Amino acid sequence: MKFKTVIISLIILFLINSISYSSPEIDAESGLLIDVKSGRILYTLNPHKKLPMASTTKIMTALVALENGKLDEKIKVKKEFVGVEGSSIYIYEGEEISLKDLLYGLMLRSGNDAAMLIADNVAGDTDKFIELMNNKAKEIGALNTNFTNPHGLEDENHYTTAYDLGLITREALKNDDFKEIVSSKSWTADRDKNNYFYNKNKTLWQYEGGDGVKTGYTKRAGRCLVSSATRSGMQLVSIVLNDGNWFNDCYKLLDYGFDNYKPYFLYDEGQFIKNIKVEDGSKEYLPVVTNTSCILPLKEKEKENIKITIDLPEKITPPIKEGKVLGKISVYLNGKLIYASDLISKEEVKELNFFTKLKKSL
Structure with a gap:
């Protein structure tokens, strides 16, 4: 009797999983x-x-x-x-x-x-x-x-x-x-x-x-x-x-x-991505952050196939306002784009005036 119960339980479990994932x-x-x-x-x-x-x-x-x-x-x-x-x-x-x-x-x-x-x-x-x-x-x-x-x-x-x-x-x-x-x-x-x-x-x-x-x-x-x-x-x-x-x-x-599907956190709004080199600006580097969070519904097996790419310039020239769009962050699943959002400047960077530029070059 115990053997039959185990077999029936396994069959029921299989059917439940089949229904759930189809x-x-x-x-x-x-x-x-x-x-x-x-x-x-x-x-x-x-x-x-x-x-x-x-x-x-x-x-x-x-x-x-x-x-x-x-x-x-x-x-x-x-x-x-x-x-x-x-x-x-x-x-x-x-x-x-x-x-x-x-x-x-x-x-x-x-x-x-x-x-x-x-x-x-x-x-x-x-x-x-x-x-x-x-x-x-x-x-x-x-x-x-x-x-x-x-x-x-x-x-x-x-x-x-x-x-x-x-x-x-x-x-x-x-x-x-x-x-x-x-x-x-x-x-x-x-x-x-x-x-x-x-x-x-x-x-x-x-x-x-x-x-x-x-x-x-x-x-x-x-x-x-x-x-x-x-x-x-x-x-x-x-x-x-x-x-x-x-x-x-x-x-x-x-x-x-x-x-x-379960919600899977990838990155938060305002999350730091990297510093970009600034040419002739009031700051030498500008921090870049995400402008939105990314929480994706994923199957358990999909998590390992997620790839994130960052598209940003190597250097920028001011003036740059806070919140200016500087690039993109893209999320791919099995090579297919499923989510993308902007990368923005965290701070304002002003352009150096002529005399400051001259002093800096000297």
Whole structure:
């Protein structure tokens, strides 16, 4: 009996390891798993396929509004934005509501009316706001994305990819206000009625460490979901487009990430790299430091295949301001670039005046 128990235990252990280290199978038309801190992509399925994304559009709507609007500003509701098709927070003509409350209504209740009112207020009209959305997409490298509205209702020219949506979400999660909004299970707005917003994103309740981000659904787009979770200091975002098993598949991707990858510290922000020789400057040498930290999600076996390269000039000529970009630090895994950041001057170096240069040469 003991022999059989050992055999069964070994089989179970083998199956668990097999499940953990194999890429998950999902029902989505397109999918992606990305690490927020480093931007490393841990899983893809048709990542560059252009697809409609329904209300996950509102991730960009919120980001653009937060970067260009004022949270405490009160906005008076125009008649034209009352009764917008689809999900609603039921704004009414003449109501005054803050941008902050509108953003909670946008991301928790997926209010299409909130999206239109936000766009009109922040940019002056919706067309200008959509232009801001598309410009922001290009700025962060989401080149296969096109927005035609701020809410995600169906339009054949309104599309993104799982890869682009990963870039957009990662950028949005750098904003503290955005992070706070999407991780909120509920919100009570300063309104006379319809003031309680309950988050539609079940990730916050169902998944350990769940902290965002957005659901979406239309007949054409199918079920779309961007789920975020943080464990042991590592925040991962899973994305599925057109997936009937949307929540479970996002959880599968998150499980895969947390089971197989652990955050691995490579260097800290402000870490000293080397001193560079200064010609004709107020200092003989200038210390160079990193401008960001690097914490990468890695499998245990990947650590030995990491290589870091430093690209810096041998000498520099002033004037050099503190924080000036002087070079690059690049991280490679199996010969492939997976992370890069700037190397900057730690101090200011001034140019020597003519008489000091002359004295020095003599």
